[in-house]
Amino acid sequence: METTEKFLDYVKKMQAYTEAIGLMYWDLRTGAPKKGVDQRSQVIGTLSSEVFGMQTSDELATMLDELGSNLDSLDSITRKTVEKVKKEYDMSKKIPADEYKAYVILTSKGESVWEEAKEKSDFSLFYPYLKEIVETNKRFVSYWGVKDDNPYNTLLDEYEPGMTTEILDEVFGELRKKIVPLAKKIADSPNQPKTDFLFKHFPKDKQQQFSYDILKQLGYDFDAGRLDATVHPFATGLNRGDVRITTKYDENDFRTAVFGTIHECGHALYEQNISADLEGLPLSTGTSMGIHESQSLFYENFVGRNENFWKHNYETLQGYAPEQFGAVSAEDFLAAINESKSSLIRIEADELTYPLHIMIRYEIEKGLFNGDMKVEDLPQIWNDKYEEYLGVRPSNDAEGILQDVHWAGGAFGYFPSYALGFLYASQLKAAMLKDLPNFDELCANGDLEPVKNWLTDKVHRHGSMKKPLEILTEATGEGLNATHLVEYLEEKYGRIYQLD
Amino acid sequence: METTEKFLDYVKKMQAYTEAIGLMYWDLRTGAPKKGVDQRSQVIGTLSSEVFGMQTSDELATMLDELGSNLDSLDSITRKTVEKVKKEYDMSKKIPADEYKAYVILTSKGESVWEEAKEKSDFSLFYPYLKEIVETNKRFVSYWGVKDDNPYNTLLDEYEPGMTTEILDEVFGELRKKIVPLAKKIADSPNQPKTDFLFKHFPKDKQQQFSYDILKQLGYDFDAGRLDATVHPFATGLNRGDVRITTKYDENDFRTAVFGTIHECGHALYEQNISADLEGLPLSTGTSMGIHESQSLFYENFVGRNENFWKHNYETLQGYAPEQFGAVSAEDFLAAINESKSSLIRIEADELTYPLHIMIRYEIEKGLFNGDMKVEDLPQIWNDKYEEYLGVRPSNDAEGILQDVHWAGGAFGYFPSYALGFLYASQLKAAMLKDLPNFDELCANGDLEPVKNWLTDKVHRHGSMKKPLEILTEATGEGLNATHLVEYLEEKYGRIYQLD
Structure with missing residues (x-):
């Protein structure tokens, strides 16, 4: 099933970005030099936006819809992945973008x-x-x-x-x-x-x-x-x-x-x-x-x-x-x-x-x-x-x-x-x-x-x-x-x- | 000039990815645990492909064309950036993709x-x-x-x-x-x-x-x-x-x-x-x-x-x-x-x-x-x-x-x-x-x-x-x-x- 492949590649890419972000956070806490922090934060911001963009994209929504309607035909790992990603999609998508942005600033x-x-x-x-x-x-x-x-x-x-x-x-x-x-x-x-x-x-x-x-x-x-x-x-x-x-x-x-x-x-x-x-x-x-x-x-x-x-x-x-x-x-x-x-x-x-x-x-x-x-x-x-x-x-x-x-x-x-x-x-x-x-x-x-x-x-x-x-x-x-x-x-x- | 803004954002994004990749390489050489290396290499590969894709995209080509024909109107930093990115674009783009891929494997x-x-x-x-x-x-x-x-x-x-x-x-x-x-x-x-x-x-x-x-x-x-x-x-x-x-x-x-x-x-x-x-x-x-x-x-x-x-x-x-x-x-x-x-x-x-x-x-x-x-x-x-x-x-x-x-x-x-x-x-x-x-x-x-x-x-x-x-x-x-x-x-x- 082609959509399955495409979906798994898509989430692996999100996961790869998340791993890179994780390493940057670890580094910030274990000894990154302080003068580089502002620019590093920009980098983290750029990658995080990318992940957020992917997490809430129409492309993802289409794949989730298609796979979601055939859950039973998927192997258990793909099925659980679809469920988890769908939950995150819903959580992110249901909040209007401007409200979410204001909330990030507020917190x-x-x-x-x-x-x-x-x-x-x-x-x-x-x-x-x-x-x-x-x-x-x-x-x-x-x-x-x-x-x-x-x-x-x-x-x-x-x-x-x-x-x-x-x-x-x-x-x-x-x-x-x-x-x-x-x-x-x-x-x-x-x-x-x-x-x-x-x-x-x-x-x-x-x-x-x-x-x-x-x-x-x-x-x-x-x-x-x-x-x-x-x-x-x-x-x-x-x-x-x-x-x-x-x-x-x-x-x-x-x-x-x-x-x-x-x-x-x-x-x-x-x-x-x-x-x-x-x-x-x-x-x-x-x-x-x-x-x-x-x-x-x-x-x-x-x-x-x-x-x-x-x-x-x-x-x-x-x-x-x-x-x-x-x-x-x-x-x-x-x-x-x-x-x-x-x-x-x-x-x-x-x-x-x-x-x-x-x-x-x-x-x-x-x-x-x-x-x-x-x-x-x-x-x-x-x-x-x-x-x-x-x-x-x-x-x-x-x-x-x-x-x-x-x-x-x-x-x-x-x-x-x-x-x-x-x-x-x-x-x-x-x-x-x-x-x-x-x-x-x-x-x-x-x-x-x-x-x-x-x-x-x-x-x-x-x-x-x-x-x-x-x-x-x-x-x-x-x-x-x-x-x-x-x-x-x-x-x-x-x-x-x-x-x- | 709107293209200038867009172009600078675009190259800053490439640069952000490059910085993240740089940190991962530093980490691999200074003490990353060996069992994580395969997956980390995947992450580096994902981000590198992304940079390569951006470096050779039609979107970039269009911006480079437009800015390249107005070089004199650009401030010096933007002009030099256009020149450097254009050179890299040409270097990458002139090699057919399949030949480049074969070369990466060869080396x-x-x-x-x-x-x-x-x-x-x-x-x-x-x-x-x-x-x-x-x-x-x-x-x-x-x-x-x-x-x-x-x-x-x-x-x-x-x-x-x-x-x-x-x-x-x-x-x-x-x-x-x-x-x-x-x-x-x-x-x-x-x-x-x-x-x-x-x-x-x-x-x-x-x-x-x-x-x-x-x-x-x-x-x-x-x-x-x-x-x-x-x-x-x-x-x-x-x-x-x-x-x-x-x-x-x-x-x-x-x-x-x-x-x-x-x-x-x-x-x-x-x-x-x-x-x-x-x-x-x-x-x-x-x-x-x-x-x-x-x-x-x-x-x-x-x-x-x-x-x-x-x-x-x-x-x-x-x-x-x-x-x-x-x-x-x-x-x-x-x-x-x-x-x-x-x-x-x-x-x-x-x-x-x-x-x-x-x-x-x-x-x-x-x-x-x-x-x-x-x-x-x-x-x-x-x-x-x-x-x-x-x-x-x-x-x-x-x-x-x-x-x-x-x-x-x-x-x-x-x-x-x-x-x-x-x-x-x-x-x-x-x-x-x-x-x-x-x-x-x-x-x-x-x-x-x-x-x-x-x-x-x-x-x-x-x-x-x-x-x-x-x-x-x-x-x-x-x-x-x-x-x-x-x-x-x-x-x-x-x-x-x-x-x-």
Whole structure:
């Protein structure tokens, strides 16, 4: 079928441009000289416009129409590609070009105003922009189409296809019901871990060596990636043979690099192990933000904070920083890296309280799009919720409503992915235990190949061929639920803080 | 004039693609993971096809026709841009597409066969490819048009606009007449420098620090570039604010890194100091291979091998490698880094004998295209010429005719640029001395800003706005001649080897 060939060539070309753009972004963040940035931005702009043009062209529309009416006759890869590209086409095409352009300018301006507002800790500066950004998103939702009177579902679906407030309300509710009292008990426990030894000077080059050790152990393929240092760690899959990660070395808190590296490695393993059949196609990437985050959090929390993992690695760490850890017992070390404490800042939160930070944002987003929450009331609402869920109250906007950039960029519906990732991960872990009952032993032996292979089989290789909830159900036999995560948190923190 | 706008947007888009391709090549050479290379090559291929398509499109032809008939009404930048793009259009368009495609495959195959042939030191393997590559180039020359019965001039013009065999025969002849006996006298001189201390172990990180010191001193702008390590050093100007260089660290021969770094820095200073008016246009790059090489060789030879430069830097070098140089006098050091000795391999040649390597290649290329030299006879011709000019005879093809990759890639007419660069540089140096009679003092003080500023004024800022011989004549008041280079070489080597 000639149209199929033509369509695949067309999307491969878009994908090629996207890969080139991806490399330019990576380069900008890892060491591009600053005087070249303006011109490089022009180049990125030129290629991005080209991709946008191709994504919304009449030529594409004609091909999509023709292929869309014969979906059943297509092989599964082509069919999924058509579906994914069609969704993006619709999303882009339904917004009038001039409105989209104005929105790009608005959010770009919004991000820089947000930065200033955060610096001055003054929400009023950011307020008019945020209001306009929310209004615009409401309009976009109406263009895209609201199902069941639930505009926020339209936004959720953008990042997590198939996700709804109905599902989230239930699992988040369940989770909150368990986490809030658990966090309270921990705060009141007399058995608080010692943590002072965490903050000693750990030279960057030693941290780097340890990062390399860990990455090799987790199965990160250095022939298909590289590790660099950046201010904010990230992973970027340019193609399945080139999945780069970065980490940040804080010489006074080694945890930043270690857990950052493990987290990004989880993302990278996903992208490195996508099936070769999908190479060059838009399907050759993770299927959603939430599933992606499930891979990074699986490694960060279920491997990296697991006591068995440290049975294998603590001695190595001590070797890199003998003065810091030589006299610290493995038990004290483990308690310290698993300390839980309610705090104000999401990105500094521990694994127990982290989901509460997400739920607060989720409830606000839902209130803005489905309810009658007003942007002007957000600082108050934010602070009240922090007090209610976490028992802490921000004393200013910078450590409250202004802490995250997401809304300034218009990313509504994105936050839930972070908590969803943790939920997915805990369900995958429970399912994995059935096939690998010796999971802890594998960690203790530094033999993580079977763990990676299991995840590759259930998650990685599929790329975007399956939807998030399809992946979850096929891998675990269950729909989304909070049971496993709650059990994990209750068992672990009960033990560390010797509760009951 | 609407076409002008449209044309400039069009060429800026081509330039943007070219910049993206440039970054991908840089990345491939500095650390891209190997498993991603195949897919990255596809991406480069996609973007390159796009550029080629734009470069030869009817849309471009129409604009070029319209603007070409009104050249006088255009501002100078647009006019030069039209001229440059028109030349490239003609070059590309005059070759039938299928012949060009076959040629790309031929040279690509040619390069890999050359590699094998060199490894096995067997010209006969490479012979059929080289023959075909030469034949194809002869045909291309006929498509492009032969002026004055001189096909080789057509090839020269591709790399060095305006250059002819008439000019080269004269200056190369003059140069050879002086260099050959000088090299002979040096070989016979009893005053040979000691060099054993050059080859001691010099740790990579110390070499790197010294490279940074030198680059800063030469005026390389680290906000508009970066230094990395590669197997073959190179400079790449992605845009004037992003001009990257690489060097190679040989721990047993520090000269590789030091002189490689200085050489590439010369290229980089050119690209960093092109006028901002040309940003984003194809004029925002050096005007020719020869002028580019004049900048790298100016710094490598007239600065980097100058005794005054080392008055300022030798102590620093000693500080980085005290065991290696602590007991070596500055005089011995200087003699050692200026040792001259006839050798077989071009890229290892010293500055005195280097031009002879080039002339041999020039005479062969001229013989192939203008005369009746046969590809099958090249090994014999090559060896005879080495014996005649340099007094050394290759004992096999690998160290003779097969040493360079250039011809395998079809680059005929390129080699002369290397020697031209040295000639240009010596003429620029003589002219510079009129404005900066204290040149040696500046070197001795490590104050190289005035040197860079002079070169920026006369060469760098113009980008491709002026032709090579225009640059030369305006900067020096002279046409190409060998006088200054001969004087320099005779004075310098006479002194070092205490001749006469």
